[in-house]
Amino acid sequence: MSILPSLAFVLILASALVQVVFLFGRGRTADPVSHWLLAAAAAILAALIAARSASIGFPALTGTFESLVFYALTVCVLAAAYRLQGRLVFMPFVQFGATIAAAALLAVASSPIAPRQMLAPIPALRSFWLVAHVAFSFVGESFFVVSFVSALALLLSRDEERRRAYDRITYTSIAVGYPIFTTGALIFGAIWAEQAWGSWWSWDPKETWALVTWLVYTVYLHVRFVGKWGGSGRRTLPAAVAAAAFLCTLFTFFGVNFLLPGLHSYA
Amino acid sequence: MKKIFAALASIRLAVILIAYLAAAGVAASLVPQGHRADYYAERYPHALARAITLAGFSDFFRSPLFLAPAALFFLNLGACTVGRFARERRRPARRHGPDLLHLGLLLLILASVLSFTGRQSGGVRLARGDSVRLPGGRLLDLTDFAYLSYADGRPRDWISTVRVSEGTTVLMEGYPIRVNHPLRLGLLSIYQASSESETVLVLRDSSGLVHDLAPGEETESGGAKLFLVDPGRTGGKARLRVQDASGSRTVDLGSGDTVDGLTVVGSREVLLSGLEAVYDPGFPFVLVSLALAAFGIFLTFFQKLRDMGASES
Secondary structure, X not given: OOOHHHHHHHHHHHHHHHHHHHHHOOOOOOOOOHHHHHHHHHHHHHHHHHHHHHHHOOOOOOOHHHHHXXXXXXXXXXXXXXXXXXXXXXXXXXXXXXXXXXXXXXXXHOOOOOOOOOOOOOHHHOOHHHHHHHHHHHHHHHHHHHHHHHHHHHHHOOOHHHHHHHHHHHHHHHHHHHHHHHHHHHHHHHHHHHHHHXXXXXXXXXXXXXXXXXXXXXXXHHHHHHOOOOHHHOOHHHHHHHHHHHHHHHHHHHHHHHHOOOOOOOO | OHHHHHHHOOHHHHHHHHHXXXXXXXXXXXXXXXXXHHHHHHHOOHHHHHHHHHHOHHHHHHOHHHHHHHHHHHHHHHHHHHHXXXXXHOOOOOXXXXXXXXXXXXXXXXXXXXXXXXXXXXXEEEEOOOEEEOOOOOEEEEEEEEEEEOXXXXXXXXXXXXXXXXOOEEEEEXXXXXXXXXXXXXXXXXXXXXXXXXXXXXXEOOOOOEEEXXXXXXXXXXXXXXXXXXXXXXXXXXXXXXXXXXXXXXXXXXXXOEEOOEEEEEEEEEEEEEEEEEEOOOHHHHHHHHHHHHHHHHHHHHXXXXXXXXXXX
């Protein structure tokens, strides 16, 4: 079982390599295999989670390593799925960014900050709501990975056609990820907290940062809705906010876990 | 009046307030919350510690720095919702998803106020056979308590089996309270909070009956009162405070020692269930508001993405 993350990592790197060759090659056409490599990596990560779940007798989503594997899995699935959306112009660039993100997540998963030992969950973590909370949060955040990559591409691009296309990808990925993240991180999280601790909201650092993340994405949606801010660069401000919002998701996951102790210290 | 409403219903105001709440939340998460002034004085430079306590950053989410903008945001959201709803009613293709989402958030803010101001909680530790009187007069008996563990010794679950009665009527029998599975009695919920073991002193009276005496408990024998201070002091002796006709004194007793007709048999470990009772009048409204917000948010973006797809095709 221990070889599975490495195998998935190799497939993701192979996918990235293929993408680089086609993206920056002379033809600049989309490659025919990279998304299948990502799908294979996702299948391996899914098998890893299934095997660990069978081993501990509970859905394996309760530790840092397992969360990172699940996160990488959903990013791989999304990168492959977005790539298959042939009608989205410039999508290969976004797919490449998401592939690098998935590789980075797996690299962190294999580092010492994410211990691999399989531990059955403590009583507070044995809850359907916890599984839904974690799963929905990471699926939502996977869409935010796509939005982050496309927002960065927008900010780095000067071509108006590209900027418009990246703006659309940023918006649509947030439009899908935002409701899923809201449901998972905030709503299911509140229900689980009430059942486990008797308090649906405690202003614990993790909760506060999840709310901050949600608020920043809310700012993005409203700034983009207003649309007039920023003058001729009206796509710049929303893209910058979308990028900042994604950095908040990273701090919520990594920063809070390692820097700010609280009720989620075991996460 | 119209100008005030227009100012309140401004999306720009909403963006500014949301951005402020996010930024303030970040700052507050970096400062440990809920401590006294001396805590900050010990850990931060003098000026910073003073600024934290004076500005209310030591309890940020109850301070005017948070509550005033949050209240203004509530008014802003309310005005936006009313204005938007009125506009949508005049459109042929109505989109009420954002209205439902905003309504859910407004209700959530009200429910939060009710929850944070009306919430009460308290904890007890019960051994098997112990009882506790609940608010409202009902009696909760712990009929059984099980500590389940994994093969490696880590806790798997704690299960308190309880009976709830009112007067002579048994309202509930054999209900298992587990972590993540509280007992609901209207707005009162009883949670499995912890499990711990305690050393109790085992005493035998002159008639041969055996009693357990836990730390902090008192028992009577032959006109004397015995209070257990510490069940296992150095040297294996228990420390008790005895009050009888000759006055009050502290004694250290080992196995076989006798005081006022009670003989120490020894000590034993007793498993205790930590239960927490919470009364939260706001939580039912929180659930309704979350459901409304969830429905509104999915409807909003489902319709938006569908409209985008339709306009492109």
